[in-house]
Amino acid sequence: MAVHAQAKGVKATAGKPRLEDVARMANVSPATVSRVLNHPDIVRQELRDKVSKAIVALSYTPDNAARALMSRRSRTMGVVVPTLGTSIFAEGIEALQSRLSELEYTLLIAVCQYDAERELQEVRTLTERGVDGIVLVGGSHLHETYELIRRMQVPFLTTYVSESLNAVPAIGIDNASATYDMTRYLLQLGHRDFGVIANTQSSSDRTRARLIGIKRALEEEGLVLEDTRVVNCTHSVEQGRRGVKELVTANPSITSVICTTDTLAVGALAGARALGLRVPQDLTITGFDDIELAAQLEPSLTTIGTPAREIGRLAADCLANAIAGIPIPISTALPYQLIIRGSTAKPRRKPLRPPPR
Amino acid sequence: MAVHAQAKGVKATAGKPRLEDVARMANVSPATVSRVLNHPDIVRQELRDKVSKAIVALSYTPDNAARALMSRRSRTMGVVVPTLGTSIFAEGIEALQSRLSELEYTLLIAVCQYDAERELQEVRTLTERGVDGIVLVGGSHLHETYELIRRMQVPFLTTYVSESLNAVPAIGIDNASATYDMTRYLLQLGHRDFGVIANTQSSSDRTRARLIGIKRALEEEGLVLEDTRVVNCTHSVEQGRRGVKELVTANPSITSVICTTDTLAVGALAGARALGLRVPQDLTITGFDDIELAAQLEPSLTTIGTPAREIGRLAADCLANAIAGIPIPISTALPYQLIIRGSTAKPRRKPLRPPPR
DNA sequence: CTGAAAGCGCTTACAG
C-alpha cells in the first residue's frame, strides 16, 4: 500500500502531466480543462486563459487512448494498397497523408502485395485498431472484407477506379474509357494489328476494365482481339519483357503492343530492344499510369496519366466529410490524360525481319 | 434515467461485444477473459476453452483504445519519411510495414517533404498518438525533434545512414564510404576531371557524407574539387538536368559527373542528351540509390545500391526488441553495392566540341 | 488458478 502510494507519487512528478494536473494548476475542475480542449466556446474567457497557460506551462498533451475510449474516435484513418513500389500509389498515399494531416488525422498504412487474403487480414487489423475510415484500392475485394468494414460502420471508399461496386463509393478514373481512347488513337495512326500484355493475375478489376476498353474500340472498327494476341501475366517488368517476345514470335504481323500498366510497358520496351526491334519505327508500345519513369525512358512512353495526388486528397476530404455527416458521392470520375510521347508512331510498312540472333 | 438505461440496453445487443459479454457467456469473470487474451498460460485449460468459444461465438475483438489506456502500449509504430516518391523509401516502408505486421504492430506513416519543421510537427502528432516507437530517415533533425522523442521515452532509430548521431541508433549504409568507392572506380577508369551535382538543399547529412567520400578519394590522388565543380541544388530531375548544363558550360574539360542521387542523375542524363553529349562516350554520369528506373534507362545508370528492404525489416525488429528490453545496436552498417552499368566509361580523348545549338 | 475491485486518463450528461 505504501509502496503503491509512493509509486503514484513518483508518477505524478516524473510522468506525463495529466488533465488533472492542468486542472490543479489552473484552479479549475478537470471537466473545465476538457471543455477548453474540446469546446472552448462554452468556457468563460478568463478560465480559458488560465487553463491555456497551465497547458503550456506543463506542456500538456492529451492522452489519445483515453480520448479515443470516450469519444469512440481515434482520429486515425487506414489505407491498404497493393504496393508502394508503383509511383501512382506512392503519390496517392503521399497526398492522402498530407491532407489527412491538415485535417488532424493520422494515417495507418498497410501493403497487401496484390493479395486479397492479405488485404482482408490487414483490414481486420485496421478495424481492430479502431480506425475512423478506410481507403482501399480498386473494386475487387473478398466478400469478407466488405462485410467486415460494413459491420464496423466506418466510412469506406475505394480508389483509382471511378466505378462503384457493392455500393462502396469510388474515386478514380474510368479505366475502360481510358484504354478506349488510347486504342482509338492507335487506330487513327493506322494500326490494325494489335497485341496486348495484361496483368490479369492481379488487381483484376482495373485490368479487366482496361481490356474491355481496348476491345470496344477494336470492335467498333470490326476488329477482333484473338486470345493469342493477349498475354496474361503478373505485374513486373520481367513479365513485360517476356510478353513482347511471346507476342511477336507468335504473331509477327503485330505492329502495336498495348500494355495495361507502365511497368509492363517498360519491360516490353526492353524486350523489343532485345529482339532488335526499334520503337516506335518497328513496333508501337503503350503503357498505363504515367509513372515517373515513363517520361524519362528512351523512347519516352505514350501512356495514360492518372491523377493520383488528386485521388488521395479527395479521399481524405471525403472520409472527413463522411464523419461530419456529409455523405460521400457514390462515384467520382476524375479526368485521366492520354499522354502521347515517343513510343508510338504509324505502323511500319514492311513486315518484320525474323528476329536476329 | 429510463432513456439512459434503454440506450444501454440497445447498445448491449446491437453494439460491439465487450469483454464483459464474453465473460457472461463463458460464465467467468471479466478478469479471466482478459487473462485468456493476455496470459493464457496462467488460466486453467477448461476455462480457457470456454472463453475461447465465447470469443469466437461473439466474434469479439478487444477494444484497442481501452487496451492502450491500461497497458500504456498502442502496438503502433510511427515513421516519418522525406517522400514516398523515391523508390528506396517506398521499398523501405513496405518492408517495415510487412515486418511490423508480422510482429502485430501497425504503422502510422507521415511524409515531411525534406522539411525539418514539418518533420517535427509530424513527430509531435505521432507522439501524441502514443506510438510505441519511431523511425526517422537520416541524421539531421531539429533539436526539438530529438528532445520530444527523448521525453516520450520511446524506442527511436534513424535509417539509411549507419552513422549514429546524438546517441540515436542508426541502421543504414556508410554513405561517405560508398561515394569513396564510386570515385575510386572512376579514377581507375582514368577520369581526372570531375563535376558533382549534389542536393545540398535537403537531406543534408546524407548528401554531406556523400560529398565527403568523393573529396576523400580525389584528395588521395592529389586532386581538389573546386567549388565551381559542385552544383548545389534541391532534389528533382529538373535540377539534375540544369546541373549538368551548368557544369559542362563552366568547365568544358569535365569528363565525369557524379550525382548524389539517382533522381539527379536521371536529370543529368537527359541534360547531357539535350546538349548533344553521348553518355558514356562523351561524358560519364553516376547516381546513388539504385532506384528501379536506374537499370531501365538508356544508358543504364552506374550507381550505388542501398539495401532498403533490409533497412526496413531490421528497423521493425529493432524497435520490437527494444520494447522487449533488448537494446538497439547504436550503429548497424549494412553493405551497399557499387553497381556498374552503362553510364560510365573511360574518359574521352578529345576535348568536347562546344555545345551545339 | 480465479474473482472483486480499483484505476488507466479522459468526456459528458446532469445538476446547479
Add this chain to the structure above:
DNA sequence: CTGAAAGCGCTTACAG
C-alpha cells in the same frame, strides 16, 4: 458557465 460524478472497455495488483 462550471463542478461532481459516472463511465468508456479494458488490465492488474490483491486477496483468496
